[in-house]
Amino acid sequence: MSERARFNRELKARRRIVVAAFFAFAGVLVWRAVVLQMHDSDFLQTHGDARYLRVEQIHADRGMVLDRNGEPLAISTPTQSAWIKPGEFVREREHWGELGEILGVSVEQIDTLVMPRLGRKFVYLRRHLAPDEGAAIEKLDLDGLWLQQEYRRYYPVAEVTAHVVGFTNVDDRGQEGVELAFDEMLKGEPGLRRVIKDRLGRVVEDVERLHPLRPGKDVYLSIDERIQYVAYRALKNAVHAHHARAGIMVIVDPRSGEIVALVNQPSFNPNNRADLKVEHYRDRAVTDLFEPGSTIKPFTIATALESGQYQPDTVIDTAPGYFKVGRDTVRDVRNYGTLDVAGVIEKSSNVGSSKIALSMEPELLWNSLRSFGFGSLTDAALPGETYGRLNDYANWSQIEHATLAFGYGLSVTAVQLARAYTVLANGGWMQPLSIVRRDGPPPRTRVIKTSTARTVRRMMEKVITVGTGQRAAVPGYTVAGKTGTVHKSIDSGYAEHRYLSLFAGIIPARKPRLVAVVVIDEPDSGEHFGGQVAAPIFAEVMREATRILNIAPDADTREQAQAVWLAGLHPATGAPTEAAQ
Amino acid sequence: MRLVLIAVLAGLVTFASAVELVLNRHASRKLFVELQALRIDKQRLDQEWGQLLLEQATWATQVRIESMARESLGMVMPGPGQVFELR
Incomplete structure (x- = not known):
């Protein structure tokens, strides 16, 4: 009997130890949860969001300039610009020849652009490519070289209305003529939205609209x-x-x-x-x-x-x-x-x-x-x-x-x-x-x-x-x-x-x-x-x-x-x- | 017995609504993907339209029309006496 009693007592003690250990672990977990939820929550939330929430800009098209009968005198069309990260791009040296052929420049010229700028993270290789150049570069698929969508202004009647319509600079801002005088109206305002992106950079959810998009307005001139x-x-x-x-x-x-x-x-x-x-x-x-x-x-x-x-x-x-x-x-x-x-x-x-x-x-x-x-x-x-x-x-x-x-x-x-x-x-x-x-x-x-x-x-x-x-x-x-x-x-x-x-x-x-x-x-x-x-x-x-x-x-x-x-x-x-x- | 029944029922309803939520969420994601694709289509079509407009404007410049009228079609401006006004 005493044998059994002793065993029972021992068991009880063991059980207490186990339960106490469980409680201790549970306590630690609860404490941690509380700390995370209450104390560090802001910090964690921001960092979590930063991993998939993105603020994206929505491009505002520049309005057209038209004559009094609606004939276009200035139109923006999308073009691509090529930019490089020199540090990565330099590893693709053996393909520079092919690239040079597309752009009509020599390997030496690419060299003088890239080598002094190795530390930089963003260098334009060429802005406003012709459509076929853009397609050819995309095909090459070089490391450290990206294409970026930009807009270029075209003036179909060119010399005839040059002084009235004026022109924009490479960043699509009006410099002269109507392009300058009506710049505010033509350029519109880009929109901003917060989105969720997946691993591949695709937008999977619109979270909120931060700034409404206001596309540029067309300007009808009195010119015939x-x-x-x-x-x-x-x-x-x-x-x-x-x-x-x-x-x-x-x-x-x-x-x-x-x-x-x-x-x-x-x-x-x-x-x-x-x-x-x-x-x-x-x-x-x-x-x-x-x-x-x-x-x-x-x-x-x-x-x-x-x-x-x-x-x-x-x-x-x-x-x-x-x-x-x-x-x-x-x-x-x-x-x-x-x-x-x-x-x-x-x-x-x-x-x-x-x-x-x-x-x-x-x-x-x-x-x-x-x-x-x-x-x-x-x-x-x-x-x-x-x-x-x-x-x-x-x-x-x-x-x-x-x-x-x-x-x-x-x-x-x-x-x-x-x-x-x-x-x-x-x-x-x-x-x-x-x-x-x-x-x-x-x-x-x-x-x-x-x-x-x-x-x-x-x-x-x-x-x-x-x-x-x-x-x-x-x-x-x-x-x-x-x-x-x-x-x-x-x-x-x-x-x-x-x-x-x-x-x-x-x-x-x-x-x-x-x-x-x-x-x-x-x-x-x-x-x-x-x-x-x-x-x-x-x-x-x-x-x-x-x-x-x-x-x-x-x-x-x-x-x-x-x-x-x-x-x-x-x-x-x-x-x-x-x-x- | 009645309490158990209510509990089970409540459980079922909750489960059903959870499933419903998941389905809706999925549908919304799918629609959003579609919307996104359509937005890209719209952008592409807008760009194409701009390019076509530009192309049309370039083909239709007065310079080109005039030189075609005069050179390929042999047209001339009617002189005085060749124009009659109908009232």
């Missing part, structure tokens, strides 16, 4: 690509034919203030900007100031008519073709004798317009020119627009007052001059210009009476039918216009043999649909008058623009055609085919 092309071609041919330094043409719809075409010469190809100079991509129509010369006379005359001091048939004596203002002399090309107000515009008499200007208060003239927009910006949203210069009348000398009347002593850009002409074309109303398509009528302000605008246009018609601008005639249409030939100002005054040839025109004169300004910088072909150099460009472009826009002819075709033939112009045989690009 067809007219833009016609203007581009005509300007390019003219600049070439006259050995000119540069050329500008701006076409505006006066009813809405929309810029229908804006071209510059020389131009550039925005798709290939390897050796691009500011000289080429500067948008001269908004940045370059010039003195408007005779093209300002319609505004001098409009001011005179508005003042009530003059009627269209008021007679001005311009004999003997010059007159003295203080120590200076204002001259005409020849002695026009007595002219009426209309004759001053038709003959482009400096003496006549100076005399008219001097008979008006400086303040009146200044205010009027200001209200036509001289000396202010057009707000057309084109980057880099320069303020025109119009000195305060308080500081005018007698001669400044006189020369202003024929466009010296103030300066404008081509777009500002075009805007001023829209007032004459739009029944005396001024509205801000726009480079984007307008949906509704813009706010407008009255500058002169509708009847004054009509009277001045009638006077300007005679410039085309019998005056200095006969080569701007467009068969079938009434045209109002004004030529200008300006001596370029240089540091020491005015250059003797360097000119700007100008023409500003309105078509149809009786019911205006388009206003255009042509500027040719330093023509050097023997011809330099605005009527010889700039006016024919207007005619060439408008012949086609009226057809494109279906503008009904408003003049007797036979009579007009005859006038054009008599003026020595051979109308509408079509433009040279070697044009453009």
Whole structure:
């Protein structure tokens, strides 16, 4: 019995030990669990998540730039860029030859890229590969070489719209033109989302959206690509034919203030900007100031008519073709004798317009020119627009007052001059210009009476039918216009043999649909008058623009055609085919 | 006896709902994979569309149309007197 009792007692003791051990282990486990759950939980959770939760960026496509009819002018398409981790990539040396063949570089060139950068983790090998290059590189499947999706901007009509549309840099940010002005709108905002990825990097679950994706918006310009092309071609041919330094043409719809075409010469190809100079991509129509010369006379005359001091048939004596203002002399090309107000515009008499200007208060003239927009910006949203210069009348000398009347002593850009002409074309109303398509009528302000605008246009018609601008005639249409030939100002005054040839025109004169300004910088072909150099460009472009826009002819075709033939112009045989690009 | 029955029933219901959860979870994963594939398709189609648009724009440039009209088709601009206006 005692034997058994002792055994029992021993068993009991053993059992206690075992149970105690169990409890001790359980206690340790519970303690550990508590510590993990309560104390280290944040740390562990973060590290756990980090192993499969990822924040991923969702690319926002850059919006397109389109013309007013929806023709694309700038499109982003995906391309691939190759990048390397030099430390790993260097082990694939034996395949560098094949790679070099695809990229068109030698092994030495790859060597000089890789060897000095062995410690780096990310080096671009080549950005924006052609699609077949990307596919070939993918096939090689080299260590330490990856392809990354990027976006490249393409400009299908290239040179034709280069200055208006501008371009983006390699990181897809706008640098010039509309690409710069509307960058915020075009670029959108990339989205951010938190996702769960599996071992192979595939997204298996969308956890949360951190930032909503906002894709870039498309921008519809006011440009009509067809007219833009016609203007581009005509300007390019003219600049070439006259050995000119540069050329500008701006076409505006006066009813809405929309810029229908804006071209510059020389131009550039925005798709290939390897050796691009500011000289080429500067948008001269908004940045370059010039003195408007005779093209300002319609505004001098409009001011005179508005003042009530003059009627269209008021007679001005311009004999003997010059007159003295203080120590200076204002001259005409020849002695026009007595002219009426209309004759001053038709003959482009400096003496006549100076005399008219001097008979008006400086303040009146200044205010009027200001209200036509001289000396202010057009707000057309084109980057880099320069303020025109119009000195305060308080500081005018007698001669400044006189020369202003024929466009010296103030300066404008081509777009500002075009805007001023829209007032004459739009029944005396001024509205801000726009480079984007307008949906509704813009706010407008009255500058002169509708009847004054009509009277001045009638006077300007005679410039085309019998005056200095006969080569701007467009068969079938009434045209109002004004030529200008300006001596370029240089540091020491005015250059003797360097000119700007100008023409500003309105078509149809009786019911205006388009206003255009042509500027040719330093023509050097023997011809330099605005009527010889700039006016024919207007005619060439408008012949086609009226057809494109279906503008009904408003003049007797036979009579007009005859006038054009008599003026020595051979109308509408079509433009040279070697044009453009 | 009744208590046991209730317990068993509750157990069964819980089990069924657990199975249901697993099935739903699986279905959701499957749908998500599909969604992901469709997103990739959409992206690819968008890109293709952009490229086609670009191609179309390049074929349809005024320069090309003009040179084809003049050179291959021998077209000319009608002169004055050749155009008649119908009202």
